[in-house]
Amino acid sequence: MDDPITTATFVINLNSEKQYAFYVIRVITLKHRHERKERQIYQFHYTKWPDHDIPDVFELVLFHRHLQRLRTKVDGPLVVHCSAGIGRTGTLIALDALLEAGKTADVIDIHGYVKIMRNNRMNMVQTVVCLI
DSSP states (O other), X not given: OOOOEEOSXXXXXXXEEEEOSSEEEEEEEEEETTTOOEEXXXXXXEOOXXXXXXXXXXXXXXXXXXHHHHHHHOOSOOOOXXXXXXXXXXXXXXXXXXXXXXXXXXXXXHHHHHHHHHHHSTTSSOSGGGGO
């Protein structure tokens, strides 16, 4: 695609970019120049989530399902981030964790989970609107 970006430590290369109606998936190679180690990074970029508002539920569920399919195939951590790192980030993390909890529990405690998240990072899930 574009020319690689080279820093003192890394070479970063965009291998592919696939556009969907409301998100983009990028495959990026991050190569350590001195240690000759390389890592493949998959970036899921949700493009239609308005700040301080909610996305279309159907679109969010499709996005999450696509993300889950890749997570089962790829080894490594998942990093979630939005512009401030609390509202949309917290909502997606809560959605993911509560869907997982719902597989084994009869009841899930949304309020309790958000409280736990806020104990770890202030203001996670900024508004009630994020949970509707």
